[in-house]
Amino acid sequence: MTRTSPSRAAKPAPVLPRSRATVAFALLGVAFAVLAGRALYLQVVDNDFLQQRGAARYSRAIEVAAHRGRILDRFGSPLAISTPVKSLWAFPAQFDATPAQLASLARILATTPQALKKRVASADDFVYLAKEVSPETSERALALGIHGLNDENAYRRYYPGGEVTAHIVGFTGDRDVGQEGMELSQQAWLAGVPGSRRVIVNRRGDAVEDVASIRAPQEGRDLALAIDSRLQYVAYRELKAAVEANKARAGGLVMIDVKTGEILALANMPTYNPNSRERGARDRMRNRALTDVFEPGSTLKPFTIAAALDAGKVRPDTPIDTNGGVMTIGGRTIHDAHREGTLTVEQVIQKSSNIGAARIALQLPATTMWQTLSEAGFGALPRTGFPGEVSGRLRPAKTWKPIEQATISYGHGISVTLVQLARAYTIFATDGELKPITMLKTDGAVAGVPVVKPKTAAEVRHMLEMVTQPGGTAPRAQIAGYRVAGKTGTAHKLQGGVYTDKYVASFVGFAPVSNPRLVVAVMIDEPEASSYYGGDVAAPVFSAVMGGALRMLGVPTDAPVGNVVLPPEDQRVREET
């Protein structure tokens, strides 16, 4: 520190040149202008960017997960549920684990260190080390502290019904998108839409304040199907047993509630397990009852008869001459293997005479017959709400030749699905009304569309009951305690335009006759064990499933218990194929 000498302080201050002050002012002014400019720039031009950076310190956009809705049966027990799982992934370049860590990781993921190494080396940019593992497994894996190992959230869909409900429910593929069945057709209803929102977080990372909802999440909604799990199981069990016992290629079964039009059970064989799908199982995944058409054979005869009764051409007791079992139309001959002389209209159904049906059909104008079949839902989509359903084939009446009209009368030259057939029988189970059907649970009865007169429906109902009584083609469809009605079908299969010696055996019926509650249709494709007749192959399945279902539903009996009368083996009536 130096002292200022008094002599210097006493000197008069020298006058600075004015220019220096000006320069100083100018410099200061420029500096100020620069600062002001910078401030302006930050505040106005770069403001958005800076605000964003600022906000990034305390606010975050977080994903709000939304899970896929459950699929339930009519009583609310689950048929498909999503549960959260984790997937472990890594960038191979960053993945760095010590041999000990790798060994522990392999133990946790139930694999070998070698397999893991191979997995990591299999791609350059991104690999999954484990897909769909439980959150606990993922937590333990991450706890190893391996560098470059990450997890992500996912959902896995479980199907508790397994193969029993596989065809109805379907399954989802990658990213929880429905691929088959109701999972596919109800995708929009079931899918959850994840949302996102902006929150303020504290230093611990907890959200402390909601700032804004960017996108509201939409939870997937639950879907209640019409399926009754208990009946579905009975249907599946009996169908499976029948397909195996008859060494059949495939089979299908549909059960419809007559009052509400709900599909209570729908089983197909062969089936698959939706929880562990193998590749190349497409064939097993087909819902045959809805997507495969076949020529129904004799199960179509009641519609021919109903058309004739409705038009007033015949009465149930009108005699029909079956020509000793041979009939020639337009140069083509049709046969009845069992010669019957003259049958009444009722007996034509009971004994399933092709010639009888053809003769009755030929009394009708083609358009009348076509109209009845068309109104019964043949040739049109059944609109069950199931993806991939088909309409079958019913050609327009004006293209029919007499021989075709004759063959269509007993179910050849027309193709249907099993669901269409089951639905069409609601006409006879009600007062002549065709009911709309659905896979979804509905409340209460639905109105049908009248197709035939109530009197006609009652007459056909009586004929169909005769089918299951001695003298009919399906005594084995009988159920103790209930009156049943139905019709057998045994049709040669058409392959490549030629009829082969392979058969489709079917039975469609309803019970109890006094107040029908259920329609059950059974189809067995290529039975090759002892018999191929609908009355031997399909009718017992009908009896077992319908009997079990009526008891489970607590439907009051309408016949004494000892009502089942089986004729001796040699007196069985075999139907015409």
Place this chain on the structure above:
Amino acid sequence: MTRVNLVLLAVLVACALSLITARHQSRKLFVTLERAQAEGRAYDVEYGKLLLEQSTWGMPARVEKIARENLKMQLPDASRIEVVTTGAAR
């Protein structure tokens, strides 16, 4: 005049402090809400798992197998079923 200003200053400070407290409280409550919601979601997940477990244990096939094999139960045939109707029911 000064007295009025001082009173207003005190009121201002009190307001500011209460705002801070309210803000803090609201954040704390929000954290609680978040936790509760996360817990709710976790319960939902667990409910789904339990449903799954229930339906696995209660599969008709399993129930039937146990009934038939372990408990030696069987379906009575029709002759052993008595149907009782009460007058009021129908």
